[in-house]
Amino acid sequence: MNGAESLVTTLIDQGVDICFANPGTSEMHFLSALENPRMKSVLCLYEGVCTGAADGWYRMKDKPASTLLHLGPGLANGLSNIHNAKRASSAMVNIVGEHSASHLKYDPPLTSDIEGLARPLSHWVRRAESSTSIAWDTVTAVAKASEHPGQIATLILPGDTAWKDAGQAITPAPTTPVRKAPDGARIDAIAQVLRSGEPALIILANKGTRGRALELAGQVAAGTGCRLGTQFFTARIERGAGRVPLERIPYAVAQGAAFLQGFKHLITVETKEPVAFFSYPDKPSLLKAPGTIVHELCAADEDSTIAFEMLVDALGLGATAPILQQRFETAPPSGALNPQSIAYALAAALPDHAILVDESLTTGRETMGYTMGARPHDLINNMGGSIGYGTPVATGAALACPDRRTVCMVGDGSAMYTIQSLWTQAREGLPVTTIIFANNQYAILKAEYANMGAGTPGPQAMAMIDIDRPTIDWVAMAKSMGVPGVQVDSAEGLYQAMVRSAQEPGPSLIEVKLY
Amino acid sequence: MNGAESLVTTLIDQGVDICFANPGTSEMHFLSALENPRMKSVLCLYEGVCTGAADGWYRMKDKPASTLLHLGPGLANGLSNIHNAKRASSAMVNIVGEHSASHLKYDPPLTSDIEGLARPLSHWVRRAESSTSIAWDTVTAVAKASEHPGQIATLILPGDTAWKDAGQAITPAPTTPVRKAPDGARIDAIAQVLRSGEPALIILANKGTRGRALELAGQVAAGTGCRLGTQFFTARIERGAGRVPLERIPYAVAQGAAFLQGFKHLITVETKEPVAFFSYPDKPSLLKAPGTIVHELCAADEDSTIAFEMLVDALGLGATAPILQQRFETAPPSGALNPQSIAYALAAALPDHAILVDESLTTGRETMGYTMGARPHDLINNMGGSIGYGTPVATGAALACPDRRTVCMVGDGSAMYTIQSLWTQAREGLPVTTIIFANNQYAILKAEYANMGAGTPGPQAMAMIDIDRPTIDWVAMAKSMGVPGVQVDSAEGLYQAMVRSAQEPGPSLIEVKLY
Incomplete structure (x- = not known):
């Protein structure tokens, strides 16, 4: 076999x-x-879709996907969703094509410093030097x-490494x-805090917001009266009816700080203490109140199931x-x-065990509470803040x-970033319902303009925030890539369109007309 | 004024x-x-459009545009077209937003190593440390x-640098x-080569393929019998009726080498000797024949007009x-x-002084010869090889x-990369005719698969090359972003659609149905 075959077989x-x-x-x-035949290949028409889909795959499978990217620029096109995946602790193996070493020295047009581009957003980068060692x-x-947590690995594949003979396959x-347990003394100290009855919030993240870890957290809350919460953004939460409910720390600095004000103790699980998303003149970066004590129950590289098992034991809450x-x-x-009627439509229509990918920003941001008692579902958020994550992640989650x-809820501004996802959804016949919240603006920026103290936007600034000239026709956009679409302008229209979409086998798009 | 105002005023x-x-x-x-009011702001719905448009602006204006990109991921989304611009020697000033230093230390979600991302594809990177020094x-x-040649400059703008007081404006x-002249002895040596009558090809690039430099090159060719050529890709060529004609070195390795075989001397102007675009098993990287001598008339950082003035003087060809x-x-x-009828339609319909942005790949690659005698026009090529350059560059060129x-000729695979350009063209009412060559495949890869010696693609490999399931509806795609579109399936249809598009004021799209 050649180097490429050795690589694919080993993957x-x-x-x-x-x-x-x-x-x-x-x-x-x-x-x-x-x-x-043991490898599933999925063509994406832009690399940001490849890397975002790999993120979505990992979130649902807990194992890495691979991507194939064409030299430095192909990697560059995938970087922003690699950033989002990295911040979500999603594992990914990127294979980046490269010129043969013998050709590189002539600096042909597609040459760039691939390691340099890969390093800022990869945990591990290597150039495969020979076909015999690439396995x-x-x-x-x-x-x-x-x-754990999942890492970004980037393997650079020069042409001659791919085509030269690799000898026999190896199969380690x-x-x-490794499942790393937290220190026992730390667990005991936190047990003591929880026994004290002082107001405490356990902030769960990453693997801690689902499965056995979440159930154990629910036992701790039931037994001690502490509250359970999450950051505003979480990689994946199992939520809805029958799940342990988690409170969400609000996004805006003032509301986030107000939410945290009552707690004497913040106990973190696979995350850090809450930080404002952006810096603003005259607003704090840290959201906790003065005097609040932060305890780390489980570090990012530790196992939160083990941590909660130890904590439940220490508290004697096994029963x-x-x-x-x-x-x-x-x-x-x-x-x-409106945000409320949209949330009700969502809560009513969400099918059992749906995967809800949320990039709805202003429209959906403060309304997720209404779906707390919906049918059980997984909620996926953007962890890196780079827009254009939603439709690719939905694509990968649906393949998984x-x-x-x-169900992918996405603002119109964000959807335009990686809209090529729709084509892959159509090709693969994926059960994805894309809901576009079409308000014809980067609405979040209107609020942020004021939050920043930049005054009232003038016409030139407004023109950089409004995306209403021309209006994007989302049904035509979907049609162009083989996805059936419908526009709705009422709450019942949205509800009915969602129900219908869940009854059809493949992808569909719903434009929610908000203007 | 604050730091942001100081920055914009200084720009x-x-x-x-x-x-x-x-x-x-x-x-x-x-x-x-x-x-x-002295700054024109243009909203693009993806950063790859911003950076590609800045490239197009420079190609027609010979002065840099600025871009505004949102932190590391926003820069990352623009990098592949920065790569293309860098390879085209297009100047650009990127302004990249960043968290305030006081906030950065908490590593909020959108944090990344912006310098690390910028450096591989920028000539100059700086973090603006204070509002008073940002000017x-x-x-x-x-x-x-x-x-000269144009450079990529990237300036990182922390939030507090933008909002803090900057004092008075400075206006240097x-x-x-600087216009750098080549060494006189080098010019004399090349004059001697040209006087010898041995077969010689002058290969022109960058600023050498237009204006006075091109005319002077024409005098040298007329007076000495040498031939004038370009690399397969050139940043901008003034060509068509009334211009000094330049021959194009073919793309494929065998044809490129065959073209160069007859020349004893290759004389380079703002470029290097011809190199294969990719490396292939058992094919050479350098295209020149053994024994061919390469002479540098004008280095990349020297002024080709001065070089040719010196050469014309040395040869006594002033008259x-x-x-x-x-x-x-x-x-x-x-x-x-078919490629020939398409080229004829193009040659017949191309309006006077059109700007022809070519990303047509397989469809247009070997047919540009037919437009040699068309009305005078500028031809713009992709210099970096990263697809998705065409529609953004056309957007910037049209604004310039x-x-x-x-007229932007683009393959369907490439067009999907940065299709958001159409929206900006519609918003700005730009006189751009986008011609999509819809063959429903990455056709170039079918040829390259064989060139690489990878055999015949199996069904899985073919599925990664064909983009026909689903078929992209380009007229719907254009409509979705406010651009009128038409599908044509005959040579006369293409010709008529081109003529009509040139009579209308704004943008339009022509889908050339090749399947």
């Missing part, structure tokens, strides 16, 4: 069996190697990516990531049942579209969970 | 009076400063960008770039008239669409030259 043997690809000339041997590079890349067993969210039946709303409905 | 005073922007929260003060940072950025005069391209009247073609028609 599969290490458990990486999907590749989100946008190939170029230098990756033709890799493309040929993708012919392997070991690949084993290392997958092992590195699969650490995939490494099992305590967690308080679970009741199902709240929401009547389908009618009338005008083809039997569930993925 | 304008230094001659940078357009900003391609996609702002975020941290840039609200900059947005407010853009209110300045000088800006003067330096514009001076650096305006060097813009620096005039020799250049041979100019005759006008070749092309009859409007009819019948089936609103009285001319810009």
Whole structure:
């Protein structure tokens, strides 16, 4: 086999069996190697879709996907969603094509410093130097990516490394990531804090917001009276009826600080203390009140299930049942579209075990509370703050969970960033409902303009915030890429369109007309 | 004034009076400063459009535009077209928003190593440390960008630098770039080569392919019998009837080498000797024949007009008239669409002094010869090889030259990369005709698959090359962003649509159905 075949075979043997690809000339041997029937290849028409889809895949599978990117610029196009994935602790193995070493020295047009571009947003970068050793590079890349928290591994593949002979395949067993336990003394100290009865908030993140860790957290809350919360953005939360409910720290600095004011103790799980998203003149960066004490129950690289098992033991709460969210039946709303009626439509229409990818910004930001008692679902947020994450992540999540409905709520400004996702959704027949909140503006910036103390936007500034000239026709946009679309201008219209979309097998788009 | 106002005022005073922007929260003060009536602000719905448009602006104006990008990920989204601009020697001043230093230390979600991301593709990077010194940072950025060849300057703007008081405006005069002359002895040596009568090809690039430099090159060719050529890709060529004609070195390695085989001497002007675009197993990287001698008439940082003036003097050709391209009247073609009939339609329909942005790849690659005798026009190529350059560059070129028609020929695969350009073209009412060559595949990769010796693509590999499931509806795509579109399936249809588009004031899109 050649180097490319060795690479692809090793990826599969290490458990990486999907590749989100946008190939170029230098990756033709890799493309040929993708012919392997154990590897699923998914073509994306822009690299930001590849890397965002890999993020979505990881969030639902807890194992890395691979991407195939064409030299430095192909990697560059994927970087902003790599940033978002990195901030979400999503693992990913990026394969970046490159000129052969013998050709590089002539500095042909597509040459760039690929390592330089990769390093700021990768945890691990390596250039595969030979076809005979690339299998070991690949084993290392997958092992590195699969650490907890998930890592970004980037492997650079020169053309001659891909096409030269690699000898026999090697098949080491995939490494099992280490589960790191927190220090027992730390657990005991936190148990004492919780027993004190002083107001405490446990802030859960990453793997802590689902499965057994979440249930155990629910036992702690039921037994001690502490409250359970999350940062405003979380990689993935299992929520809705039957799940342990988590409170969300508000986004805006004043509201976030007000929410935290009553707590004497903040106890962090796989996250840090709450920080403002942006800096503003005369506003604090840290949201906690003066005098509040921050305790780390579980560091980012520790296992929150183990941490909560230790804490439940220390507190003697093994027999305590967690308080679970009741199902709240929401009547389908009618009338005008507004954040509340939209939230009700969502709560009523969300199918069982839906995956809800939220990039709705201003429209959806403060209304997620209404879906707390909806049917059980997974909620996915943008962790890195770079817009254009939603539709790619929905694409990857839907590939990971083809039997569930993925609902992607996205603002119009954000949707335009990586709208090419729709094409991949159509090609793969994915069960994704994309809901575009079309308010014809970067609405968030209007609020932020005032928050920043920049005064009232003049006409020139407003023209950089409004995206209403021309109005984007989202139904035509969807049609252009083979996705059926519909425009709705009422709450009942949105509800009905959502219900219909969940009954159809493939993707669809709903334009929520807010202007 | 505050730091942002100081920055914008200084940009304008230094001659940078357009900003391609996609702002975020941290840039609200900059947005407010853009209110300045001497600055033209252009909103782009993706950063790759901003940076590509800045490239197009420079190609037609020979002066830098500015961009406004939102932190590291916003810069990342613009990097691939910065790569293309860098390879085209296009100057650009990127303003990248950033958190205030006091906030950065908390590592909020949008934090990344902006310098690290900027450096691989920038010639100059600086973080503006205070609002009182940012004017000088800006003067330096514009001076650096305006060097010859044009440079990429990236200035990082922390929030507090933008909003703090900057004191009084400073107004140093813009620096005039130095015009560097080549060494006289080198000119004399090349004159001797040209007098020898041995077969010689002068390969012109960058500023050498237009204006006075091109005319002088024509005098040299007329007087010595040498031939004049260009690399396959050139930043901007003034060509068509009445211009000094230049031969194009073919793209494919075998054809490129065959073209060069007859020359004893290659004489380079603002470029290097021809190199294959990619490396292939068993194909050379350098295209020249063994024994061919390469002479540098004018280095990349030297002035080709001065170089040719010196050469014409040395050869005593001051009174020799250049041979100019005759006008070749092309009859409007009819019948089936194929590369030749498309080229004829283009040649017949191209309006006087059109700007032709070519990203047509397989469809247009070998047919540009047919437009040699068309009405005079400027031809712009992709210098960096990262696809998705065409529609943004056309947007910037049209803003630079609103009285001319810009025709953007683009393959469907490439067009999908930065299709958001259409929206900016509609908003600004730009005279751009976008011609989409819709063959429903990355056709270039089918040829490259064989060139690479990767055999015949299997079904999985083919699925990564064909983009026909679903078929992209380009007329719907154009409509979604407010651009009128039409599909044509015959040569006369293409010709007529081109003629009609040139008669309408704003943008339009023509889908050339090749499947």
